[in-house]
Amino acid sequence: GENVEQHPSTLSVQEGDSAVIKCTYSDSASNYFPWYKQELGKRPQLIIDIRSNVGEKKDQRIAVTLNKTAKHFSLHITETQPEDSAVYFCAASIGNQFYFGTGTSLTVIP
Amino acid sequence: SQTIHQWPATLVQPVGSPLSLECTVEGTSNPNLYWYRQAAGRGLQLLFYSVGIGQISSEVPQNLSASRPQDRQFILSSKKLLLSDSGFYLCAWSVDRAQPQHFGDGTRLSIL
Numbered sequence: 410g411e412n413v414e415q416h417p418s419t420l421s422v423q424e425g426d427s428a429v430i431k432c433t434y435s436d437s438a439s440n441y442f443p444w445y446k447q448e449l450g451k452r453p454q455l456i457i458d459i460r461s462n463v464g465e466k467k468d469q470r471i472a473v474t475l476n477k478t479a480k481h482f483s484l485h486i487t488e489t490q491p492e493d494s495a496v497y498f499c500a501a502s503i504g505n506q507f508y509f510g511t512g513t514s515l516t517v518i519p
Numbered sequence: 520s521q522t523i524h525q526w527p528a529t530l531v532q533p534v535g536s537p538l539s540l541e542c543t544v545e546g547t548s549n550p551n552l553y554w555y556r557q558a559a560g561r562g563l564q565l566l567f568y569s570v571g572i573g574q575i576s577s578e579v580p581q582n583l584s585a586s587r588p589q590d591r592q593f594i595l596s597s598k599k600l601l602l603s604d605s606g607f608y609l610c611a612w613s614v615d616r617a618q619p620q621h622f623g624d625g626t627r628l629s630i631l
Contacts, residue, residue, distance in 0.1 A: 415562075441617035452609065452622040453563070460617070498562060505551055505570055505616045506578070511562040 411436040413501050415510025422489050423518050430513045432499035433481040441502040442475060442482050447512075448495045456497075457484070489517045521546035525610045525623030533631050538583075538597040540626050542610030545591065550612040552593040553620065554585055557607040569593060605630045 412435040422428050432442075440461040445453035459466045459473045459482065466473050470489075475482040486493055494517045499510040525542045532538060544550050551570050555563040565578045567585035575585050582601060586594045593610060610623040 443619055445622075450627075452624050455619045455621070458619060500563075502617050505568055505576075507553070507565060507620060509555075509563040509565075512560075 411439060411501055411503055411506070411508040413499060413508045413510045415499050415513060417513060418511065419514045419516075421516045421518060424489060424491060426489055428484075428486045428489055428493070428515055428517075430484045430497055430499070430515075431481060432483070432501075432510050433479075434501040434508075435480065436501070436503055437477070437480065439501040439503050439508075442473070443500050443502070443507075444473060444484050445498045445500070446495045447498065453498060486515075489515075491517050491519050493517050521612075521621065523610065523612055523621055523623045525626060527626055528624060529627045529629075531629045531631060532600050534602055535599050538595070538600050538604070538628070540595040540608055540610075540628075542593045542595075542623055543591055544612045547591070547612070547614065549590060550614060551616065551618075552587060553611040553613075554593065554595050555609045555611065557609060557625075559606075563609065567595070600630050602630050604628065 415432045443458035446456045447453040457471050457473050459475050470487045472485040496512045496514050498512050500507050522545045553568045554566040557563050568576050569587045583597050608626045611620040613620045
Protein backbone atom coordinates (compact mmCIF):
# COMPACT_ATOMS: atom_id res chain seq x y z
CA GLY A 410 0.00 0.00 0.00
CA GLU A 411 0.84 3.66 -0.04
CA ASN A 412 3.38 5.05 2.44
CA VAL A 413 3.42 8.76 3.25
CA GLU A 414 6.31 10.30 5.15
CA GLN A 415 6.17 13.81 6.57
CA HIS A 416 8.94 16.09 7.82
CA PRO A 417 9.70 17.77 10.10
CA SER A 418 7.69 16.44 13.03
CA THR A 419 8.02 19.77 14.84
CA LEU A 420 8.69 23.24 13.49
CA SER A 421 9.07 26.58 15.25
CA VAL A 422 9.19 29.86 13.35
CA GLN A 423 9.11 33.51 14.24
CA GLU A 424 5.94 35.37 13.42
CA GLY A 425 6.17 36.74 9.89
CA ASP A 426 8.62 34.08 8.70
CA SER A 427 7.75 31.29 6.29
CA ALA A 428 7.14 27.64 7.17
CA VAL A 429 7.65 24.67 4.86
CA ILE A 430 6.46 21.12 5.49
CA LYS A 431 7.43 18.30 3.17
CA CYS A 432 5.85 14.95 2.38
CA THR A 433 6.86 12.04 0.20
CA TYR A 434 4.72 9.21 -1.09
CA SER A 435 5.55 5.83 -2.52
CA ASP A 436 2.79 4.90 -4.96
CA SER A 437 2.82 6.74 -8.28
CA ALA A 438 -0.91 5.96 -8.65
CA SER A 439 -1.73 8.51 -5.93
CA ASN A 440 -3.57 11.35 -7.60
CA TYR A 441 -4.94 13.64 -4.92
CA PHE A 442 -3.01 15.34 -2.11
CA PRO A 443 -4.88 17.28 0.60
CA TRP A 444 -3.42 19.13 3.56
CA TYR A 445 -5.21 19.39 6.89
CA LYS A 446 -4.80 21.64 9.91
CA GLN A 447 -5.73 20.26 13.31
CA GLU A 448 -5.91 22.39 16.41
CA LEU A 449 -5.62 20.70 19.77
CA GLY A 450 -8.58 18.42 20.48
CA LYS A 451 -10.43 19.47 17.33
CA ARG A 452 -11.25 17.96 13.99
CA PRO A 453 -8.78 18.14 11.07
CA GLN A 454 -9.82 20.81 8.61
CA LEU A 455 -8.86 20.94 4.96
CA ILE A 456 -6.73 23.97 4.16
CA ILE A 457 -5.58 23.27 0.61
CA ASP A 458 -5.35 20.38 -1.84
CA ILE A 459 -3.71 19.59 -5.15
CA ARG A 460 -4.31 17.04 -7.87
CA SER A 461 -1.73 15.12 -9.80
CA ASN A 462 -2.27 17.12 -12.99
CA VAL A 463 -1.23 20.37 -11.28
CA GLY A 464 2.22 21.39 -10.10
CA GLU A 465 1.37 24.25 -7.79
CA LYS A 466 -1.65 25.82 -6.13
CA LYS A 467 -1.90 28.91 -4.00
CA ASP A 468 -4.54 30.32 -1.67
CA GLN A 469 -3.54 33.60 -0.04
CA ARG A 470 -0.67 32.80 2.37
CA ILE A 471 -0.79 29.06 1.73
CA ALA A 472 0.66 27.23 -1.26
CA VAL A 473 1.25 23.60 -2.15
CA THR A 474 3.71 22.25 -4.70
CA LEU A 475 3.77 18.76 -6.20
CA ASN A 476 6.64 16.98 -7.91
CA LYS A 477 5.22 13.78 -9.41
CA THR A 478 8.56 12.58 -10.70
CA ALA A 479 10.16 12.73 -7.28
CA LYS A 480 6.90 11.79 -5.55
CA HIS A 481 6.95 14.61 -3.06
CA PHE A 482 4.74 17.55 -2.21
CA SER A 483 5.17 20.49 0.13
CA LEU A 484 3.10 22.99 2.07
CA HIS A 485 4.32 26.57 2.21
CA ILE A 486 2.92 29.11 4.66
CA THR A 487 4.15 32.67 4.27
CA GLU A 488 3.89 35.57 6.72
CA THR A 489 3.08 33.18 9.54
CA GLN A 490 0.80 34.31 12.35
CA PRO A 491 0.29 32.90 15.87
CA GLU A 492 -3.07 31.45 14.78
CA ASP A 493 -1.22 29.27 12.28
CA SER A 494 0.07 27.24 15.25
CA ALA A 495 -1.40 23.74 14.94
CA VAL A 496 -0.61 20.26 13.71
CA TYR A 497 -0.56 19.91 9.93
CA PHE A 498 -1.13 16.62 8.11
CA CYS A 499 -0.48 15.75 4.53
CA ALA A 500 -2.28 12.90 2.78
CA ALA A 501 -2.15 10.97 -0.47
CA SER A 502 -5.20 9.37 -2.03
CA ILE A 503 -5.52 6.34 -4.27
CA GLY A 504 -9.05 5.45 -5.30
CA ASN A 505 -11.25 5.73 -2.24
CA GLN A 506 -8.41 5.42 0.26
CA PHE A 507 -6.44 8.13 2.03
CA TYR A 508 -3.02 7.72 3.61
CA PHE A 509 -1.88 10.34 6.09
CA GLY A 510 1.51 11.53 7.18
CA THR A 511 2.37 11.54 10.87
CA GLY A 512 1.90 15.28 11.25
CA THR A 513 3.97 18.41 11.84
CA SER A 514 3.46 20.45 14.98
CA LEU A 515 3.96 24.07 13.95
CA THR A 516 4.55 26.75 16.56
CA VAL A 517 4.60 30.39 15.51
CA ILE A 518 6.42 32.50 18.08
CA PRO A 519 5.03 36.04 18.48
CA SER B 520 -25.03 22.55 3.29
CA GLN B 521 -23.55 19.27 4.41
CA THR B 522 -22.91 18.47 8.06
CA ILE B 523 -21.45 15.49 9.87
CA HIS B 524 -22.43 14.46 13.36
CA GLN B 525 -20.43 12.11 15.53
CA TRP B 526 -21.20 10.98 19.05
CA PRO B 527 -20.47 10.65 21.83
CA ALA B 528 -17.73 13.26 22.19
CA THR B 529 -16.03 11.40 25.01
CA LEU B 530 -16.39 7.86 26.29
CA VAL B 531 -14.78 5.95 29.13
CA GLN B 532 -15.21 2.19 28.94
CA PRO B 533 -13.81 -0.76 30.90
CA VAL B 534 -11.68 -3.39 29.19
CA GLY B 535 -13.85 -6.12 27.71
CA SER B 536 -16.94 -3.97 27.31
CA PRO B 537 -18.69 -3.43 23.96
CA LEU B 538 -18.48 -0.29 21.86
CA SER B 539 -20.75 1.54 19.48
CA LEU B 540 -19.82 4.88 17.93
CA GLU B 541 -22.20 6.50 15.49
CA CYS B 542 -21.69 8.93 12.65
CA THR B 543 -24.31 10.52 10.43
CA VAL B 544 -24.03 12.86 7.49
CA GLU B 545 -26.69 15.32 6.37
CA GLY B 546 -27.15 17.22 3.15
CA THR B 547 -25.64 14.74 0.70
CA SER B 548 -26.45 11.36 -0.80
CA ASN B 549 -24.31 8.26 -1.18
CA PRO B 550 -21.19 9.72 0.41
CA ASN B 551 -18.00 7.81 0.94
CA LEU B 552 -17.65 7.28 4.69
CA TYR B 553 -14.52 6.67 6.73
CA TRP B 554 -13.46 5.76 10.26
CA TYR B 555 -10.01 6.81 11.47
CA ARG B 556 -8.16 6.37 14.74
CA GLN B 557 -5.65 8.91 15.96
CA ALA B 558 -3.34 7.92 18.79
CA ALA B 559 -1.93 10.72 20.94
CA GLY B 560 0.60 12.76 18.96
CA ARG B 561 0.26 10.52 15.93
CA GLY B 562 -1.24 10.62 12.47
CA LEU B 563 -4.57 9.30 11.29
CA GLN B 564 -4.89 5.58 10.74
CA LEU B 565 -7.64 4.52 8.34
CA LEU B 566 -9.72 1.77 9.93
CA PHE B 567 -12.69 1.32 7.59
CA TYR B 568 -14.26 2.96 4.59
CA SER B 569 -17.54 2.48 2.80
CA VAL B 570 -18.69 3.50 -0.66
CA GLY B 571 -22.29 2.40 -0.18
CA ILE B 572 -24.86 0.74 2.08
CA GLY B 573 -23.57 -2.57 3.36
CA GLN B 574 -20.19 -2.11 1.64
CA ILE B 575 -17.33 -2.05 4.16
CA SER B 576 -13.60 -2.21 3.45
CA SER B 577 -11.20 -2.83 6.30
CA GLU B 578 -7.68 -1.50 6.30
CA VAL B 579 -6.34 -2.93 9.52
CA PRO B 580 -7.21 -6.30 11.08
CA GLN B 581 -8.40 -5.75 14.63
CA ASN B 582 -11.23 -6.39 17.03
CA LEU B 583 -13.24 -3.49 15.62
CA SER B 584 -15.96 -3.71 12.99
CA ALA B 585 -17.99 -1.22 11.01
CA SER B 586 -21.45 -1.20 9.51
CA ARG B 587 -23.42 1.07 7.23
CA PRO B 588 -27.08 0.26 7.79
CA GLN B 589 -28.29 3.41 6.03
CA ASP B 590 -26.90 5.62 3.29
CA ARG B 591 -25.67 8.34 5.64
CA GLN B 592 -25.02 6.34 8.80
CA PHE B 593 -21.73 4.71 9.71
CA ILE B 594 -21.21 2.78 12.92
CA LEU B 595 -18.00 1.58 14.55
CA SER B 596 -18.36 -1.33 16.94
CA SER B 597 -16.48 -3.75 19.10
CA LYS B 598 -17.67 -6.73 21.10
CA LYS B 599 -14.82 -6.57 23.62
CA LEU B 600 -12.60 -3.51 23.97
CA LEU B 601 -8.87 -3.77 24.57
CA LEU B 602 -6.61 -1.23 26.28
CA SER B 603 -4.99 -0.60 22.90
CA ASP B 604 -8.31 0.62 21.51
CA SER B 605 -7.93 3.92 23.36
CA GLY B 606 -7.63 6.91 21.09
CA PHE B 607 -9.38 9.65 19.21
CA TYR B 608 -11.83 8.26 16.65
CA LEU B 609 -12.78 10.38 13.71
CA CYS B 610 -15.50 9.86 11.15
CA ALA B 611 -15.21 11.53 7.77
CA TRP B 612 -17.11 11.78 4.50
CA SER B 613 -16.36 12.74 0.92
CA VAL B 614 -18.55 13.04 -2.17
CA ASP B 615 -16.39 10.64 -4.18
CA ARG B 616 -12.89 9.33 -4.60
CA ALA B 617 -10.12 11.92 -4.84
CA GLN B 618 -12.33 14.56 -3.23
CA PRO B 619 -11.84 16.47 0.03
CA GLN B 620 -12.69 14.64 3.21
CA HIS B 621 -14.71 16.39 5.89
CA PHE B 622 -14.25 15.24 9.46
CA GLY B 623 -16.57 15.00 12.42
CA ASP B 624 -15.64 16.38 15.83
CA GLY B 625 -14.32 13.02 16.97
CA THR B 626 -14.84 10.73 19.94
CA ARG B 627 -12.17 10.50 22.59
CA LEU B 628 -12.25 6.92 23.85
CA SER B 629 -10.49 5.93 27.05
CA ILE B 630 -10.27 2.31 28.09
CA LEU B 631 -9.74 1.56 31.78
